[in-house]
Amino acid sequence: MKFNSVSSLILATFVLALTGCEKSATSDQNKSGELVVRIGASAPLTGPQAHLGKDNENGTRMAIDDANAKGIMIGGRKAHFELISEDDQADPRTATIVAQKLVDNKVSGVIGHLNSGTSIPAAKIYSDNGIVQISPSATAVAYTAQGFKTAFRVMANDAQQGRVLGEYAAKNLAAKKIAVIDDRTAYGQGLADEFIKAARANGAEIVAHEYTNDKAMDFTAVLTAVKGKKPDLLFYGGMDAQGGPMAKQVKALELKSKFMTGDGGYTPEFIKLAGKAAESTYASLPGVPLDKMPGGKEFEKRFVANYGPIQLYAPYCYDAVNVMIAAMQKAGSPDPAKYLPSLASISYDGVTAKIQFDEKGDLKGGAITIYQVQHGKWQPLATMGTSTTAAH
């Protein structure tokens, strides 16, 4: 085998870059003798959902900055929190690599991941290494159904949210014929399926079930098919990036039915993208409206001042960090093996909800609020409990 100069140069550069890689951090103590607590965060920071991922990172960062400013004491020592933020690109394989990296960096806990598809495989790695994982936004039921003691979430899952939405559509909005579109992602499909179950249980008929994908911009074909079935209400299971343009096209096609979406559509982006067509759209978000929660208004003001408008899940990240820190304080140690039991039994007042976990790691009996766009802004309509139907 002959190596010539160019190949050698390329290989040499590569090896050099490898040496530039930082080895995992391991020290527990920083210069001033404070207890260093590392908290990991993972979300898609590049790719189509990057705006939501960055929002997650910002919420987490703000919580950590607040905690450092407050001078939290854990086990009698002043704690200094560090954020290690990673990009998982919403890809399951990258998520496992990121998870391993965070584990190697000896984090005390992880806020992540954003998507269900990434949280599920990563959960195994965290569980194998005893690291606590709190997801602020993964809603697939499978995430906590795997039976890992270290997996938690601070948001209602698809089953809970879909149930509330379906009930509201069939009962409160009196929709008899409902059409459903989902975006064929784990989130959209999961939510839509639960919505359908609940809507049917409350007497509505599903006249159409159409599909799109999470990168599409044109929905005229499926919307026209839906229009032919003349529904009272159209439910979209998916994110704001599609929901917004879809609402616009609904109006353009003169499809006269109410438009409803899940928490993925409850963003300022949705209103921006849908323009005038956003008016009267319904959406839901687990938790109670921020300005009705203690500390909620203040959180919003400070967040907007530092990072701009809240995209979606930043408040949940904020709560996730704080509930983790609260558990650490209760147990007197940042070691996950020690504070895990405290976390499992904790009762914490966050800005999104009163946080308590059930035996699976799901949020116990959370509330879900239905919102509607009125005069170009999201306004809360009603808050409903989730513990209405059968055991799961």
Add this chain to the structure above:
Amino acid sequence: MEIFLQQIVNGLVQGSVYALVALGYTMVYGILGLINFAHGEVVMIGAMLTLSTLTALLGWGVSPLLALPLSIIVAMLGCMVLGYSIERIAYRPLRHAPRLAPLITAIGVSIVLQNIAMIIWGRGYRSFPQLIANHPHNFGGAIINDIQIIIFLLALGIMAVLMVIVHRTRLGRAMRAVAENQHAAQLMGVNINRVISITFMMGSALAAVAGVMVSANYGLTHYYMGFILGLKAFTAAVLGGIGNLRGAMMGGLLLGLIESLGAGYIGDLTGGFFGSNYQDVFAFFVLVAVLVFRPSGLLGERLAERA
């Protein structure tokens, strides 16, 4: 019936978008035999440039009637420069390299452009302002609005202009010569570098126009929007016969119709077994079927041989 008509309209509009992008693809392929993976990103950059220029001009108080055409021209110029640079930097050195090398570079360029766009214009979806009054028109129950009509007419118009250029001008003759045989063309005094660069610039200008029309129609731009569009346009170009201008137009419209009608009627046709979630599958099946019977696409290929 009106639903069927609406689906046809949807298909034709979507198809015109594909055709606009496919025309650029096919021109470059005809001359260079290169799948320009980066073409979709040039479309996206065109849309982004228009958006930025528009925002700036409107901010300075320029009237929308003047700002819009000005922004489009700026975007076209910007994309022409971009297209020229891409050709010079990434493709020209590889003209005599093994066939797959420029494909990989094209992929690299695509990734670079996407990330540059993300850095400059941010990660989120940016809404595109609606400046021209967009009136809906009703034809027998099917609704089409002004922008969509413009897109359709624009695609046809551009195809006509391109055909005139390719078949009735000296430049066009040079392009056809280079497409046929580069060495012979050079011997006949054609400056192939110049012809190739001009072709690229024309394709890129077209891409900018396509980008603007797509953004205006859907009201948004996003740094990722070029990738899928480029892929669909490539499919359309292949369907019609790559290298063939009329083929690109036809392939685009046909693909749009297939997708629309497929999404609308698969469910009914298969009794609910397959739904609109298989619309892409449907489109690809049709593509495979066409290629099995006509391996060079519907209208054959080559910029040079057939129009």
Add this chain to the structure above:
Amino acid sequence: MFSFGKSDQRWIFWLLLALLLLLPFLTDALLGRGWVRIVDFAMLYIMLALGLNIVVGYAGLLDLGYIAFFAVGAYCYALTGSPHLTQAFPVAFPDGVHLTFWIVLPLAALIAGGFGVLLGAPTLRLRGDYLAIVTLGFGEIIRIFLNNLNAPINLTNGPQGISRIDPVRIADVSLSVTQHIFGVEFPSVHLYFYLFLVFTALVVFVSHRLERSRIGRAWMAIREDEIAASAMGINTRNLKLLAFAMGATFGGASGALFAGFQGFVSPESFSLMESIMVLCMVVLGGMGNIAGVILGGVLLALLPEVLRHSVVPLQQALFGKTIVDPESLRMLLFGGALIVMMLYRPAGLLPSRLRRRELRGDEAAAEESVYDVTH
């Protein structure tokens, strides 16, 4: 620049082999356990690249949908080793299907090979870029089917994916738990490394034998000039199908290993971008050259992770602060690296001997023989 004599070569060979066997431990000590996992994924990519090398490198068939076979293999493994079938068809499979590794792996590879023939058959008349778009289409079709086959019968669980997949179990030893062998501690990622190493070696061996066989020569004839090859009496149809099938088999095998390793499969992992990445590895490394393809696989699998780890500290060192978002910069540099590498080495980093001969021109190359006629 460097030239090695015969005895030097043998010495270097044993040194490299020792390094390879100790790699997980060395990596763990020098860079951390996360990198061992990254190396494991790199091995899977190498297997994929070697499989695609047969299709693209040997037979010259441009396949842009190769990841479909990886997906098929992964799902085969997932279906036969997880609670999914029990949940979906509780009547038919009350206890679930949990076949042993030694049945599942060949089964997955075989089924993937079958798909290779199935997907290759309609493409036999197509050339070049038409073949590319059709194979791309097939790759997407497989992914869409996997994403949607959760109704009316739940075969693949749709976008939710299949989780709780059994880890690989060899002779009752589970690879997902730390094992102690001869007193040495082998963490799970190390165990998987050795498993993947064995299979990669197998794939390399088969590729090498194929390259030097009549089949390999026939493929190269088809690649260079199909009409001439056909005129020489080569059954191009069967050989093309064989190329697709063999490539697909390797893809399926690595897919099955992937499912066991990750414990979770979902259609998101099998996107078009992945197919393109594997193609880049083959072309960048040197189409048709096994060593080149391995090198391409290693570089492209490790590069994003190297960039992930080095982009922030590098910026800190150079500019004192982070100017550009590390995430965007990382992918930007990756794309730039692809462009630069192709501009400087358009035939790949380690081109095959045939390619090198073509590039150098006929006089010097006429002396050299590309194939050993006596074997």
